[in-house]
Amino acid sequence: MKHLRPFARVAIALAALAALPAAASSLPPLDGATGWLNGKALSPADLRGKVVVVNFWTYSCINSLRQVPYVRAWAQKYKGQGLVVIGVHSPEFGFERDPANVKWAIRDYGVDYPVAIDSHHGVWNAFNNEYWPALYFFDAKGVMRHAEFGEGNYDKSELLIRQLLAEAGNAPAEGPLVAATGTGAEAPADERDERSPETYTGYARTENFASPGDIVRDRTHAYEIPGNLTLNQWALAGHWTVGRESAVSDIPGGKIAYRFHARDLHFVLGPSLSGTPVHFRITIDGKPPGAAHGTDVDSDGRGVIDEPRMYQLIRQPLPIADHVFEIELIDAGAQAYSFTFG
Structure with missing residues (x-):
């Protein structure tokens, strides 16, 4: 389990993708979650026909928090076109396993999309994930098309979301990309x-x-x-x-x-x-x-x-x-x- 700074993401992403098992080319099961916030439990069958972005994060991780404004903005901007964003809260420290603490954190950081509470790393292990933060992109057929590990590459990620939505039959998204400007702890690093x-x-x-x-x-x-x-x-x-x-x-x-x-x-x-x-x-x-x-x-x-x-x-x-x-x-x-x- 590792936190990633922006400069490390490219080499790590390529190496990690090469190591993914064949089963991970489709959306893995989410039943390892110990609970859900902001909605009911979701399964790959529930998500078929939707473009899905899965975001692994933990609320005390600065790298995760600096990514939140972008993920939050994508969830709001593209929800009507068929995008489903799922946050998977996989803890690093013991106190992050407490659902009450996770509930407080998502409220404090304005996370309004579904969040799987992954207190025992069941979903983390199903994805063979190793990093905070991590983004996995699945098309409407449930096939994984890309993964991003660490901060950054936000324009590239949003363009991929638009591409996958267009492939699924949605009207092509136009206009400027998200310009999320985090404040406080969410502000980009120097x-x-x-x-x-x-x-x-x-x-x-x-x-x-x-x-x-x-x-x-x-x-x-x-x-x-x-x-x-x-x-x-x-x-x-x-x-x-x-x-x-x-x-x-x-x-x-x-x-x-x-x-x-x-x-x-x-x-x-x-x-x-x-x-x-x-x-x-x-x-x-x-x-x-x-x-x-x-x-x-x-x-x-x-x-x-x-x-x-x-x-x-x-x-x-x-x-x-x-x-x-x-x-x-x-x-x-x-x-x-x-x-x-x-």
Whole structure:
């Protein structure tokens, strides 16, 4: 399972398509879903005669969220011509398996097309999928005609939708292509200045951890932030329990620092106890973010973790340079999962 940045999509798409089993040339079954939102359960038989786009995504993935405005716009624009868009929500983290969290997320991001809740990756496995986000395009006979892995190629994808709809006997679509302009977390990445990779805080996948003594697994431990972090190193301070998937702040005042280079810094966070918010403050190079604050904090760097999701903490104006980000968890009980950038 991999998140894809835009520049990786072409080679990955070609390799992945070559690896698809013969059965995947037709629309695979969707009965691996554990539930459906925005409509009843759908099957390949229900969709025969329709052009179908299947979008694999997960709501804490920045790459998935930046694709949502385009998928949402296609679903609205071409629904009357016979297009059916299906979102398959296949989770990365444990909290994304909760249907209540998925329901909240699709409402928050304005997703109004059918969504299969794929909490056990049954649909993911039926497609032999490996990537977030992924788009699969099926013609009206149920034959897969193309797949896109990662962000980008939106004009190409929309032109293919028009072609498949025309082949199905619909009037050729005319006019300009969708010009989806996402805002907040959905805004396109600044690829020119993105030099920091996705970084996990759980020990199963973490890299570049810089606190002295390395990670102590699955039990509380006191950590320190070293005096100097090099680019893309991160560190903890205070008492934390680091598990496979996340790091949990055990007492008030825990901190995480990261030296990054990107316009945007996002952090997947959640409260350990549902309904118990965790207050925090952030700094850049030891100062409040000011105009560089993201949508989930104010200019003083203050915010609240009230749901398990991705939080946009930094969106800095040009010019972009290396900076040290620090978050202080004023309350205990924060779960930290991963940094992503844009």
